[in-house]
Amino acid sequence: MNKCKQIYGVDISKNVFDVVDSKEIHSQFKNDGKGFKAFHKALPADALVVMEATGYYHYRLAQFLYEKNVNVSVVNPLSVKRFIQMKLSKVKTDKSDAKAICEYATVNEVPPYTAKDKNQAECLQLIRLIDIYLKQTTALKNKLHGEKTLGKPSKTVYHSLNRSLKAVQKEIKILEDRLTEIVKEEQQKQLTLVKSIPGLGNKTAIMLIVLTYAAHQPHLLT
Incomplete structure (x- = not known):
């Protein structure tokens, strides 16, 4: 109550x-x-x-x-x-x-909302959008490969695909930078510890921290 x-x-x-x-x-x-x-x-x-x-x-x-x-x-x-x-x-x-x-x-007892929830929710939004852009990147790379196989019959199409790929990759970089910024601000100590695990890069460490937190905050996952 x-x-x-x-x-x-x-x-x-x-x-x-x-x-x-x-x-x-x-x-x-x-x-x-x-x-x-x-x-x-x-x-x-x-x-x-x-x-x-x-x-x-x-x-x-x-x-x-x-x-x-x-x-x-x-x-x-x-x-x-x-x-x-x-x-x-x-x-x-x-x-x-x-x-x-x-x-x-x-x-029922309900959890109090905090500003931290907002930051973690933003992290999840960033991850979801990064995932969408990564799928677009894969699709564009596959299409570029197909165009190369055809011998670049249309330079306009080939250059358009290249521009689109670079634009999506730029957006991914912006989102990843923001994700890093939030995690460092909120959980720098935990990030340092996770990154100390051999073979675990910065991006993977950040994803792991965000998703681990979200698993204990189910209201953020929807």
Whole structure:
């Protein structure tokens, strides 16, 4: 059980976020700066705001409230889904989702959101995008190899592929640099220890640290 008197379940979508509190009062706000401020203004001092990890959408609101010293928790959507299934609820609306999140937090201990969560979540986003770019790199290299096999019948196509490959590789470098920056800032000591393992490079060490942390913070994985 959570000690806060008023619990607010939040369901976030692209344009709005729905809120249902412990008294089952429903309200809706725009998913932007003005909406965040309006929601914050309506919160009592002892409020606990709980939301699911929903990719980009929840980060902005969670961080905004955290910086305003509001008690915030970001929970694993799978845990809430299982909770709903146990209640045998078949109604699926934003309002019902917000209510379910509120009820979930009422009967379960929920983890406090911290700025560190935000950094680790960014790390996971970076890794996912790097993975996408690496797949694009492989595809472009294979296509270039195919063009070479054909004897470069179209210089325009060949040069376009080369430019695209260099552009993707540049983006990967930018993302990897940011990933390194975050890990060094948060866990330099651990990074040094992991890198001391023979045969383990800097990139692999960083990936290992981020994914190990995420395994213990399941709400960040979704």
